[in-house]
Amino acid sequence: MNNKIVIAVLGAAILGAVYWMTTGEKASQVVEKSDGAVKVGFVYLTTPGDHGWTYAHELGRQQVEKHFGNKVKTSYVENVPEGPDAARIIRELAKKGNSIIFTTSFGYMDPTIKVAKEFPNVKFEHISGYKRAANVATGNIRYYEGRYVQGVVAGLTTKSNKIGYLASFPIPEVIQGINAFALGLRSVNPDANLSVIWVNSWYDPVKEADAAKVHIAEGADILAQHTDSPAMLQAAEKAGVLGFGQASDMKAFAPKAQLFSSVNNWGPHYINKISKMIDGTWTTGDGPDHWAGNDWVGMSDDYLVLTPFENMSADVAKAAAKVAADIKSGNNKIFTGPIKDNTGKIRVPAGKTLNDGELFSTLNYYVEGVKGKIPG
């Protein structure tokens, strides 16, 4: 009998140890990288892997290391769940002496603000949110610029005039993306329509694949996504339709289907903000109307990069390149009136361009060309 108890305890210990080695570690251990002066911390939503949102941030972190050499020491924590639990991880990074901490997902917004209050001497930057504090800045990329170009390519390429879009959650950034895509689409093809499927997840490959197949079954011949896995492009490749990659180049998954990917290039942004922190010129950018001085960067500074245009005709590629150049130079601000919503009501009068604040606070409708209604 005693033997059995010993075996049971041993067994439990082994199982516990293996569990700790595999998952426990990931959740709590901070991955230390190299030695140096200024410590910079990153909080990641998933493991970086080699595609998608977190991977793009990881490339940015690597650029930081390369740029500063041993002057800066970076570390990151991966697989941090969004919501209140993230506060524990952010606090741990602050305690470990990081001077600035980048929290890289929308759901870290409130935890970042909360922890920032406890560490007034540590600087924080929350990616993709809208709440700031004395030591919390926000940073984001104008993803919608790339989506407008996607819309133009889709409008010129589609034969069925049906475009399928996979969306994650109805937050401002995603709505901006859908509307920018539709504006680009309708700018070249007034007959084309966009239908949106909300998969209610940033990353659920099987559901994304299912949603993509449903779009294709409903007649869509071009797919776009605001979710993170390559599942949609793989489904497109298999069915012989076309699509756009998200956050990082996804050509490897769908060499015949990918038209181009909009790639998030975080390196220059992180390098800029860390340099400013070292110089003592770091600010939250919070101006009188909250959005003035906002660090919201896009194609103009190569923070958003488009991969080569492929699997489309030379004429389409040429047109897309021109639109991209216009956005880059600032000639095309995208959200410039007249803009009608999908019930036909004028929402932005001719001549007016939505400013950054309005993009967040007033864009609560689908523009002309998008089917359905924003949920919630």
Place this chain on the structure above:
Amino acid sequence: MEALILTVLLTSVPLIFAASGELIAERSGVLNLGVEGMMLMGAVSAFAASSIFGSPYVGILAGAVAGALTAAVFAVFALGLATNQVATGLALTIFGAGLSGLVGAPFVGGTIDGLPTLAIPLLVDIPVFGNLLFNHDIMVYLSIGFIVIIAWFLTQTRAGLVLRAVGNSHDSAHALGYQVLLVRFYAVSFGGMMAGLGGAYLPLVLTPHWSEGMTAGRGWIALALVVFASWLPSRILIGALLFGGITIMQLAGQARGWTIPPQLLSMLPYIATIVVLVIIARNREFARANSPACLGQIFIQNK
């Protein structure tokens, strides 16, 4: 429409495998909540084996073996050491999620050739139904085959009778001289193999890449399906198709611009499960008819 029905069918396949395997484990009296973990191990092994050996059929085999081995870990604790089955099963889910992530790390970002479809000659030419039913990859046929075999095994064979006896009254079965723990070990391992096959279907067919946690809760749905099916194999098939159907319907509804909130639509499969459970529970005789009386109870063999 046909394309939508095909999608429903394929979405249901992992659930059919995992739920029918769990059904066997539960009919032997063992509640293994680690289905999600076993599916993930099956998925990662199937992907790894396919990309190493270049054949998705090796992947099927690897998924089955990995699922069975993961289940064996559960068996060592829950059967051999008589640990609490609920706690051990939950631990297995976490263990499988972590270990599959570790094993799969080198394979993230790779892609494989998925399973080819094998059209059944002549039958595939039947109008309307031919293409829907007889033009699939081998695992679709396997999943249906397993349902038939399991139903036959449980009701028509002596071994099936022993399995049910062990699940309904392990003390009586033991008194009659049956090896309760051995029967349960086989049942749990079979359940693991089936969960492994279900997991393998994700990277082999549904979306040919590996990513951590790609089952995204399907193991839990499989567990719910077993109860939904009131421990009858044929109802697993119905439940899985119903679940797949509602999942795809809500996606199609959105694509067509229905103005029902997608959050609500996403809840539908789960609401449907609860509603059916309530309906089943209203009729106690019906609910208990096939429920293993010793489900989740620990059996310690005295020597």
